[in-house]
Amino acid sequence: MDAAPVLVWFRNDLRVSDQPALSAAAKTGQPIITLYLLDEVSRGTRVLGGAARWWLAGSLREHAKKMKSLGASLVLRRGEALKIIPAIVSETKTVRIHWTRRYGKAEEAIDRALAERLRAEGVEVHVYSSSLLHEPEDVETKAGGPFRIFTPYMRAAQAKGDSKFPLPAPKELRGVTGISSDKLEDWKLEPEKPDWAKDMLVAWTRGEDGAHARLRNFVDEELKGYAAGRNRPDQDHVSRLSPRLRFGELSPRQVCHAAYSVAGRKSGPSTRDVDKFISEIYWREFSYHLLHHYPDLGTKNLQSRFDRFPWRKDLGALKSWQRGETGYPLVDAGMRQLWRTGWIHNRVRMVVASFLVKHLLIDWREGERWFWDTLVDADLANNAASWQWVAGSGADAAPYFRIFNPVTQAENFDPEGKYVREFVPELANLRGGEIYKPWATPPATLSSAGVILGKNYPKPIVDHTKARERALKAFKETKD
DNA sequence: TTTTGAGTTGTTCGA
DNA sequence: GTCGAACAACTCAAA
Numbered sequence: 161m162d163a164a165p166v167l168v169w170f171r172n173d174l175r176v177s178d179q180p181a182l183s184a185a186a187k188t189g190q191p192i193i194t195l196y197l198l199d200e201v202s203r204g205t206r207v208l209g210g211a212a213r214w215w216l217a218g219s220l221r222e223h224a225k226k227m228k229s230l231g232a233s234l235v236l237r238r239g240e241a242l243k244i245i246p247a248i249v250s251e252t253k254t255v256r257i258h259w260t261r262r263y264g265k266a267e268e269a270i271d272r273a274l275a276e277r278l279r280a281e282g283v284e285v286h287v288y289s290s291s292l293l294h295e296p297e298d299v300e301t302k303a304g305g306p307f308r309i310f311t312p313y314m315r316a317a318q319a320k321g322d323s324k325f326p327l328p329a330p331k332e333l334r335g336v337t338g339i340s341s342d343k344l345e346d347w348k349l350e351p352e353k354p355d356w357a358k359d360m361l362v363a364w365t366r367g368e369d370g371a372h373a374r375l376r377n378f379v380d381e382e383l384k385g386y387a388a389g390r391n392r393p394d395q396d397h398v399s400r401l402s403p404r405l406r407f408g409e410l411s412p413r414q415v416c417h418a419a420y421s422v423a424g425r426k427s428g429p430s431t432r433d434v435d436k437f438i439s440e441i442y443w444r445e446f447s448y449h450l451l452h453h454y455p456d457l458g459t460k461n462l463q464s465r466f467d468r469f470p471w472r473k474d475l476g477a478l479k480s481w482q483r484g485e486t487g488y489p490l491v492d493a494g495m496r497q498l499w500r501t502g503w504i505h506n507r508v509r510m511v512v513a514s515f516l517v518k519h520l521l522i523d524w525r526e527g528e529r530w531f532w533d534t535l536v537d538a539d540l541a542n543n544a545a546s547w548q549w550v551a552g553s554g555a556d557a558a559p560y561f562r563i564f565n566p567v568t569q570a571e572n573f574d575p576e577g578k579y580v581r582e583f584v585p586e587l588a589n590l591r592g593g594e595i596y597k598p599w600a601t602p603p604a605t606l607s608s609a610g611v612i613l614g615k616n617y618p619k620p621i622v623d624h625t626k627a628r629e630r631a632l633k634a635f636k637e638t639k640d
Numbered sequence: 641t642t643t644t645g646a647g648t649t650g651t652t653c654g655a
Numbered sequence: 656g657t658c659g660a661a662c663a664a665c666t667c668a669a670a
Contacts, residue, residue, distance in 0.1 A: 301668060309647060309667055391649075443648080510649065549648090561662045562650045569650090628651085632662085639663080 164255040165191045165336050169245065172291060173260040173408035174223045175368045176230065178326035180288040181258040186330035193252055193336045194227050196220060197245065198238045198347055204266030206540065209533035211502035212406070214357050215366055217349035219407045222367025224344070232335035236342040241270050242277075249283055252339060256284040260291055260408070263448050264540055265455035290411050293322045293445055296452030306453035308462075308555045313449060314442045322438075326414045359500040364403070364536065371409035374400060379418045379429075386433040393494075393505035394578040399437070400503070402537035405444065412441050447545035450555055458528065458544040466553035469638045471523040480621050481516050482530055484584070487620035489596045490570040491515045493583035500583070502536035507573050513550040514564040519627040521634060524551035552635065560635035563628050570596035586616050 166185045174196075176182060185192050200207045208216060224234040237244050249257065257278060262271065275285040289295055299307065299317045307313035351357050365373065378399045382389075389397025404410045416438060423434045451457045461467055480486050484495035494508035504512065516527045524547040531547070532538045548554025574580060577595035581588045587595050589609035594601040598611055599620055606613065613619050 302670090303668075305668095307668080311647065312668055439648085507649080514650095556647065556667090558649080559663075564649095565651065636663090 163190045164253055165193050167249060167252065167254040167257045168192060168194045169257060169259040170194060170196050170223070170234075171260060171262050171408075172406070173411075174219045175371075175409050175411070176223075176226055177329040177368070178290060178411040178414050179260075179329070180290050180327060181260045181286070182333075183327050183330055184286065184288065185256075185258045186333055188256070189334070190256070191334045191336045192232050193235060193254065193339055194232050194333075195235045195237065195248065196223070197241060198236070198342075199241045199244075200238075201240045202242065202266065202270055204269070205264075206532070209535070209538050210351075210356075211360070211534050211536045212538045213349040214351070214360060214502070215364075215403050215407060215536040217344065217347070218364075218366025219368075219409060220344055220349075222369065226368060227333070227335075230330065230333045230335075232333040233337070233339075233341070235339050236344060236347070238342055238347065242274060245274055246277060246281070248339075249278060249281075252336070254283060256286065258286045258288065261287050261289045261295075262291065263296065263451060290413065291408060292448055293317070293412050293416065293441070294320060296449045299445075299449060306449065307446070308450075310443065310446055310556045313446050314439060317442065317445060322413070322416055323420055324413060324417075326411065326417050360502050360536070363501040363503070366403075366409075368409045371401070371404035374404065375410060375415060375418050379422045383419065383422065383433055383437060384427075384429040386429060387436040390436070391507045391573050393508050394574045394576065398505060399440075402539075402542075403503070406537045406539045412444065416441060444542060446555075447539075447541040450545050451541040457548065458540050459525065461553040462548055462555055463553045463557070465638055466551070469553075470521070470634050472521040474520065474522060477520045477621060478516075478522055478526055480618070481512070481520065481522075485618045485621075486515065487599070487618040488515065488566040488624075489577075489580045489584050489587055489598065490566045490574065493580045496583040498531075498534050502534065504535075505579075507569070508579075509546070510550060511564050511566055511569050513547060514558075514562075515566060517547075517551045518563045518631040519622050519624070521631060524548060524553065560638075561632060563631055565624060565628075567597050567624070584617070587611060 166188055168182050168185045173179060173181065199205065227234040237248060278285050294317045299313060301307055307316065378401070382397050386397050389395050401410060401415060405412060405415070419434050419437050422428050423431065454462060481495060484492035484499065486492055490508065491512050494504050494512040498504045513527055516522050517524050528543055528547045531543055545554060549557045552558055552560045570580065576592040577590065580595050587598060590598065590601065590611065594605060598606060598613060598617060611617055
């Protein structure tokens, strides 16, 4: 009699190396079925945004190839987890199922219910952890509660160690044939017409191999100078690993390991560069820690006094922000980079987010929603925690009087206007110094650069100084 | 329980 | 041009 199969259910862990759920399945020696389930119906879960669907398509395509090369095949199914998983388990006579823990209130509830039901039916359920360095509940204050300040969180987490060696990929898998699967193309995860993903295709290589190539390149070339260079959207000193971590093409352990491994290298990155980068990985950990302890992080102010904040409803301003037509070149460049490539440089993310919340006084949830739909790295924990941080309602948040000046930020971090020029081509003929404040540029200069304010580039939709005063006043009121 | 020190990322103003 | 202070106290975490 042929041995009964093990089912490996992939979710946000689309990789084969440092993949404990898969490695453990391979070790059993039993035949392996691998599965990805597109669940857009389970209650309480969020449907993927457009950009993330695009990423998922590429990541799955690569993952399926990888499965094939190892001797298995990736089965694709669609529907509600609580229905489909038990069905496929009984259809394939699976005796054992492996998955990697995922986070979020609804997701964890589904997984708990599933595990209970499957175990009751005599199926072994094995859950592995590899999407975070530390489980959210494992890091506690001395008093036994959650952290709400980043630095002590990181110290406590790091004290537990984070330099374990990543697992190698299994050499081969004993696959099972004949299990019916959806066709990836039928899921229509990628746009056809209009094909808004053309620029994204150029900007990104999806899938595990591409992720490793990016990681290698980052630690070998760009990590050196990261501590300061990470703030420069006109330079290449950021990792661009966020979508890879989002879909689990890489594990955070692999990322840290790669960064630590170049730390002592001659003429390599400084300790400061490496530490700074690792701390960014820890911000991701901290976001999951917060989401775990405050499951409504995506919808509810962490600081409840913000519940009475006088947010404005202004659909016109929101649309201008979304389209990158605020009249502030750095803000517009960021929003257009987002729309075109599915990603924004971190420094510019803060500037555009601050602009929405503080200059326009629009609720951070509107921004969160837009980012959710347009970012390839859209991730509930990071997105929610970061928006709340900018708004001031979150953990260890920016103080209310910290209002980014979009002109000063451009002067400091895109001094030649290289970044703005790339994403706001109608201003390309203006020089650094002019390009980030066209309204203050002499008309003759503008017209010789082909810029007609209000025609081919908007006038500012708000005046910085007035908007700043309005925001300070509004935030001040929230305190009383 | 109370005390103490500290906390991602800025801007503006006036000396 | 540079530099320090004000912005606002407040809450968190540990001793």
